[in-house]
Structures are given as C-alpha cells and as structure tokens.
Amino acid sequence: MELLARAIAEGRDPDPDALIAAIPYCRYLGVRAAVKDGAVSLIMPFAAHLVGNPMLPALHGGVIGSLLETAAIVQVVWETRAPKMPKPVDITVDYLRTGKPVETYARARIARQGRRVVNVHARPLPDPKLGQVSSSVR
Numbered sequence: 321m322e323l324l325a326r327a328i329a330e331g332r333d334p335d336p337d338a339l340i341a342a343i344p345y346c347r348y349l350g351v352r353a354a355v356k357d358g359a360v361s362l363i364m365p366f367a368a369h370l371v372g373n374p375m376l377p378a379l380h381g382g383v384i385g386s387l388l389e390t391a392a393i394v395q396v397v398w399e400t401r402a403p404k405m406p407k408p409v410d411i412t413v414d415y416l417r418t419g420k421p422v423e424t425y426a427r428a429r430i431a432r433q434g435r436r437v438v439n440v441h442a443r444p445l446p447d448p449k450l451g452q453v454s455s456s457v458r
Contacts, residue, residue, distance in 0.1 A: 323342055340362070349367075351364050363423060388426055400433070409437065
C-alpha cells in the first residue's frame with residue numbers, strides 16, 4: 321500500500337483511519353479506526369445492509385469475522401510498522417451469540433511474533449448491556 325510506504329519513508333506513524341478508508345470492503349462496512357493506549361480500535365456502525373438474518377435481526381457472521389480480521393491486520397501494521405499489508409495465513413472465529421444491530425467495536429493484540437509469522441488475537445469490545453459476540457480471532 322502506498323499509504324504505508326509513504327508514512328514509513330517520512331518516519332511517521334501510518335494513519336489507521338486512512339488505511340481503513342483505502343480498503344473498499346471496509347468502506348462498504350463503514351469501518352473507522354481510532355488509536356487509544358497504543359492499540360487500534362475499529363468502529364463499525366450498524367447499517368441495514370450488514371444484517372444476515374432479518375428475522376432477528378442479526379449481523380452477518382462474515383461481517384463480524386471481517387471486522388475482527390481487519391482489526392488484527394491493522395494492529396500488526398501499527399505495531400510492527402510493516403511496509404506492506406500482512407497476509408492472513410489462518411483465521412478462526414469463535415461465535416458466542418448473534419451480533420446485535422448496534423455499533424460494534426473491535427481491538428487486537430499481538431500474542432506472538434516471529435520473523436515471518438505473527439499470531440494475533442482480535443476480539444470485539446463487549447457492549448456492557450449485550451455481552452460479547454465472539455471470543456477471538458487467531
């Protein structure tokens with residue numbers, strides 16, 4: 321990504337919100353990013369096109385998984401200052417309940433980092449009223 325390379329060349333932190341905005345699917349989901357306490361948090365506002373089951377209504381599982389995967393990738397870029405977007409090798413999502421039609425937040429942390437592979441855990445930030453949607457992405 322040109323945004324990453326330019327930020328690294330200029331010796332500054334990449335703008336996580338600009339990185340997110342450069343990804344068409346993230347724009348479709350309406351995802352935004354904010355940095356707090358050295359971690360990137362993603363915010364996905366609720367929109368009707370994100371519903372997978374209109375009878376409940378519940379967020380589509382792929383939307384939740386995509387938000388968590390994106391949180392993991394952005395956190396790796398933020399912490400490692402990687403000049404290129406990392407490529408996921410494997411992803412596992414443990415769904416605990418249906419995703420409610422509300423604004424959803426996600427955050428990731430690097431669990432282990434090797435020379436070529438980074439293990440990242442991403443989780444939605446729980447809504448105190450609703451509980452957690454999924455446990456993690458690894």
